[in-house]
Amino acid sequence: MKISTKFALVCSTAMLGTAAFGEAHSSYTIGITQNNVGVDSYQTTYEQAFIAAAEENDAVEVVVLDAGGDVARQIAQMEDLIQQEVDAIIIWPTNGEAVIPAVRKASQADIPVIVTNSNIAEQGFDFVASFSGPDNITQGARSAEIMCDRFKAQGIEGEAQIVQISGQPGYTTAIERAKGFEDRLPEVCPDVTLVETQPGDWNREKSQQVMEAFLVKYDDIDGVYAGDDNMGVGALNAAKAAGRAGDITFVGATNFAVGYEAMAAGEYWGSIYQSPVDDAEAALQTAIDVLDGKDVPxxxxxxxxxxxxxxxDEFTKPVF
Structure with missing residues (x-):
């Protein structure tokens, strides 16, 4: 097994990409272009798990690339992987719409594309072999249920006001988690009011600043919904500094170690449990299954x- 993190033809087996996928191969070269490994610990752990899974499979060679959150760089990486004639490409999109032309180009070159973690926009679905990852709309909906159940236990479901800190604008995961929450909340708690949404860009420090502004603007905040725990803990830190954390229910949509610790401390109410290791291993296995010609949803x-x-207590502390 060989791993490359550079723009290079990693091995002679990359030439096998000219064959139609679904044919039995003795080995595959799979390229991955990630969103932004340095932005949070989830993506860092995902990359480590992906490399570890590839190292355990003697029939797989991988080219591991990171776009650093730059759409233009990711498109260039897609084009480079196409030129290398890899057997399959896994993409964690920096932007669900902007990458569609590059995904289409790979499809036209008979290279199957697997989208991981955050899906591309629907108009690009015809060029994708499979999406592997979490159901972000369901995650958002479950977060709304957690929030509503908490308000009912407190007896404030008829009057509660909440704010939302969403992820990076234009990013499919952020859009879907917000949609799942916003659609489900009025179904389970019709009298709860979502007063404002602002992006936190998956960044704890920015989310803390967003929450500071919310606290100045609104005297009554009963709940905060954040697109992940990294942002949620940023909001919690702002509320603690203002002396208002005890009056607010904090709910996230991906449980980070900092969120788990804040839950254990009784400061953060709930989230959605998602493993970056499962995410990475599922993406690699999906690519292999597609290349093997298996029936993949x-x-x-x-x-x-x-x-x-x-x-x-039923869950282990996240490693990210």
């Missing part, structure tokens, strides 16, 4: 259950 989701202070 277009939307290949793995489960992401609810986690709250009430059931957190």
């Amino acid at each position: 277009f939307l290949n989701y793995f489960d992401t259950p609810k986690i709250t202070q009430d059931n957190m």
